Amino acid sequence: MTGEDPCLIEVNMKGKRSRFDLETKHEEANIIFIHQVLHCAEQARQIAVMSDDTDVFVLLLHHYQMAEMQMPMTMESHSKERATLDIKATLA
Numbered sequence: 001m002t003g004e005d006p007c008l009i010e011v012n013m014k015g016k017r018s019r020f021d022l023e024t025k026h027e028e029a030n031i032i033f034i035h036q037v038l039h040c041a042e043q044a045r046q047i048a049v050m051s052d053d054t055d056v057f058v059l060l061l062h063h064y065q066m067a068e069m070q071m072p073m074t075m076e077s078h079s080k081e082r083a084t085l086d087i088k089a090t091l092a
Helices: 029-041 054-066 087-091
Strands: 008-012 015-019 047-050 073-076
Touching (some): 029 054, 054 073, 073 087
Parallel strands (some): 047 073
Antiparallel strands (some): 008 015
16 A cells, blocks of 8 residues: 555456545555545445554544544454454544
């Protein structure tokens, strides 16, 4: 997700396309993660973030609150042994 080109390429069954709406100059993966979550939140009814990173959790809490989001949002681990965190409930 990082490299010389700040624009991500979406690849799906229909082919490839540049995603200028997700373009970022940040190299830190956590910031890119949050940037994409905020973009998705504009159209989504619910968001599930897959991450085990505490930094991502803290950033999600902060930006969820700052953007005054109300939608359900969870942070899930790749490991099934770990709990799913409810971002909205954590801030309640």
